[in-house]
Amino acid sequence: ASAIGVGAGPASAxxxxxxxxxxxxMEQQQMPMPMIKREHLFEExxxxxxxxxxxxxxxxxxxxxxxxxxFGEWKTKNFVQLGLAWSSEAAGxxxxxxxxxxxxxxxxxxxxxxxxxxxxxxxGNNLMIGPELTETILQQMExxxxxxxxxxxxxxxxxxxxxxxxxxKTLLAKVRIQMxxxxxxxNAKQ
Numbered sequence: 001a002s003a004i005g006v007g008a009g010p011a012s013a014x015x016x017x018x019x020x021x022x023x024x025x026m027e028q029q030q031m032p033m034p035m036i037k038r039e040h041l042f043e044e045x046x047x048x049x050x051x052x053x054x055x056x057x058x059x060x061x062x063x064x065x066x067x068x069x070x071f072g073e074w075k076t077k078n079f080v081q082l083g084l085a086w087s088s089e090a091a092g093x094x095x096x097x098x099x100x101x102x103x104x105x106x107x108x109x110x111x112x113x114x115x116x117x118x119x120x121x122x123x124g125n126n127l128m129i130g131p132e133l134t135e136t137i138l139q140q141m142e143x144x145x146x147x148x149x150x151x152x153x154x155x156x157x158x159x160x161x162x163x164x165x166x167x168x169k170t171l172l173a174k175v176r177i178q179m180x181x182x183x184x185x186x187n188a189k190q
Contacts, residue, residue: 042178047167049083053178060088061182063175067147067163080161082109082149084138086175088182093129093137100125100154107151111140111165121151141165142172 041061042053053063066083081096095107101121110116117137121127129137141147147168149161 042174044171044174046170048163049167049171051171051175053175061178062087063178064094065168065171065175066094067161067168069161069163071159078153080149080159082147082161082163084134086179088179090131091134091138092131093134094126095121095129095149095151096126097151097153097159098125101127102152102154102156105152107149109137110148111137111144112146114140114144125154141168 040052041055042051042063044051048067048069049065050068051063051065053061055061063086064083066081068079068081070079078098079096081094083094085092085094093109095109101107101124103123105121107119107121107127108116109119117129117133119127119129119133144165147163147165149163150159152158
């Protein structure tokens with residue numbers, strides 16, 4: 001961070017942050033992360049959706065299912081992920097973006113013609129929605145055709161994501177089979 005602004009005139013905090021984000025993005029592009037081969041209990045793709053399930057130390061199965069979209073911003077590849085994460089106790093809806101959300105931005109999630117769900121994003125690059133609202137969103141996704149997500153990124157650029165839910169439904173049935181093993185192990189203990 002001390003290298004930023006050396007030999008330059010005063011810069012606003014926003015400019016310094018933007019340069020740091022830009023430099024970080026460039027460093028990541030130049031130094032790819034090493035690939036760690038990890039075997040999932042279940043892994044499958046359908047369209048733009050990907051599902052993975054893993055067994056944890058407590059022998060419980062945890063699953064994630066996300067739509068992943070990449071786009072260009074800040075001279076690098078940016079991404080948005082949206083989808084669900086399940087534990088044996090509950091489900092949550094997650095929205096993540098590489099460069100983060102603009103402070104106080106409203107993340108809007110809509111499925112078909114249902115009323116939009118509006119959530120104020122926290123500072124950072126991910127938003128996690130609790131089980132109650134997730135259950136409503138999941139029910140709408142199961143019966144819907146398209147999901148729409150809008151928000152302002154850290155740089156202020158308005159982002160729109162539109163995803164087809166047919167591949168989601170195909171993967172959801174398979175994820176539910178994986179998650180059902182949690183119920184079987186609970187019943188065996190009783």
